[in-house]
Amino acid sequence: APILLRMEYHDAPEQEFVAPSRHKLHLNVFAGITVQDELMGVPEAVGFSGPTYISIRPSRHQTSSFAAFSAMDLERLMWLPSFQDMMRADGKLKPVLMLTVYGGPDESPRYPKTIRQAVHMFKKYDIDAFYMSVAAPGKSISNKVERRLAPLSRELFGVVLPHDPFGSHLNDSGAIVDHEMETRNFEYAANVLCETWSRFVIDGHPVVVEYVAHKGEDLNFENSIWYTNHVRESQYFLQIVKCGDISCCAPMRSNLKNVLP
Template sequence: MRSLKTLDELTSALQGRGYAIKRSATYLRLIPKRVDSFEGKRHVNTVPVKLLRASNAHHKDHCGGRFCTATIRALEELSSILGPNEVGIISQDDKARVAVGLTAANKQSPILMHVEYRIKLPEHDWIVANKHKLIPSVYAGIEIKLNGLGRPEAVGYSGPTYVAIRSGKHSSSTAFSHALDFKRLLTLKAFDSILKIDGLVKPVLVFTVDGGPDENPRYRKVIQIAIHHFKEYNLDAMFVTNAPGRRAFNRVERRMAPLGTFRIGHTARSFWIPFRFTASNHGDQNWFAVHVRTSQYLLQIVKCTDRNCCPLVRSSIKQKNPNGFLPPPISLSQTCHALIGTSKDETQRFPSMFVLNSLQREKILPKIMLGFKTIPYDLYCPSVNGSLNERICTTCGLYFASVVMLREHKKIHKNTSTTTVRKVRPTKIVAKREQECLAVVEKTWSANGLKKRN
């Protein structure tokens, strides 16, 4: 551009680079010393623009989001029907860990410091207290409005909040630590209206979790702790569920937002003692097959009707839902003449749980899905895909969340099989052809006294 000598050459060069500028505008804007003069502003074309900042409202999509939402809506409908006197709902999640160490200028940002022992900085720029972190576990009690009568919105977002703090160096966030936190919740007066009725734990408990390794309802330790709570507190039903892709809508997230700036005081020191929770091993597969139903994102434990096994039901859950277990969500599509089941895609639409109970599923589901002895809960779960048949017991038709659970369940059918196959040795090999063999298995006598070969 510096080699240009005339105004016409400069205008042509600017237009060649994509600038829509006239010859007079080039002279008034570029050559005068003051570009903000009235003559210079005559050829300025104002374009409406707006400065925008990056938005963090985009949520990560998950293929099972709609399916899990249907499960949560079903639990909300059931909770509103049973009412606040029979159901207690807890939403739990772990907040980001808080580092513990010694503050040093220009070395690390101000963080929480333990004051009972002295930490000396090394002469290198290493990060101090790598594993000295506090783990805040947040528990949100959810209030249920009276006379909800099947409306999911009757399950609100308000209620008491409890934050359990433990040392990441001496302890960790596990299923056993959450069990200890639940025991502590039962001793707090703020949670009496959420978890207790007449001094006893409410007969139906619902836990909505984040789905981490310490909360996932598919994991064995989580199931073990849930069975322990079910038996210890004489529950009628217990449900543990998580919804991937819907973390921002989790009720405990509403409580955790103001906790970003909360100050952890010296009371945190009392939680640094490592706790141990001993749960009995509920390895009875016969009991498990009757009372427990596992799926990809939901764990269900319900009392049976055998009085020699379970005490009397304390709630009305069997009146509202005779089976006790939630019916599997079924995606439906409305046509001109009937309702039909749809495929596993992003356009899934799941009706209410009570609507499904009133429909004849044999006429709705496709013929290919009628081969199950019992409809598996994850029939319309996109996350399961082709592994659905691998998790179903071919003998009793029960569905399990993993192949390992199915393998353990099949052991109960080995001793109950009544069909015995008698081994028969062949008496003579007659002929062989490739991989086929013709043999004489047994000799019998006919009416005329001649031998017959079978």
């Protein structure tokens, strides 16, 4: 008898995200944006080019949040040669840090885990100001990371990621029976991606890709008084700025107060 098939298309909202399956690889993409000093003060100074960093993790072994992974990757950028000029000055992390995020799970500025990681980095590296923003619905197309993903996706045409180079870690029912072999198989597939993308150059800037096996750590933050004096949050924006009390915060390393009094 003939089989009748029916297909319906569903347009998911921009801010609707699906958590990756545990049998997939999770990619975290950072796009550095260079600022032209000679155009400082005009919007054209901020372009779309810069170095790219991608971390790859097996989703199955994620026991901490995406916020913890992103914080760990952000600290990793401090030591990458391609991000040195952008992240560091005089051997320290630059005093003002500005991030734009896509607003996915545990990534949006309004999520507590994201705020805890931001506060931890703010204190650890003596940052004057930490700003994180997310595009409003309908405006995510302006996210500069999207422009990096297009050429990277084209590089995967014809690339096959083997799922069992060291043997199958699944039984006939599809259940995992060998966790050690599963880890080795995932790492092999991730390294194929690393080799493919690491050869790529976007607008003259390198692409650094790494397989990350170790896990991030979720943090707790209980000092509500400190939070009230330093943190401002909304659905689309997170701001953490030093206060004027030298018994609480170290003196500012930048002239931010002259720009934003």
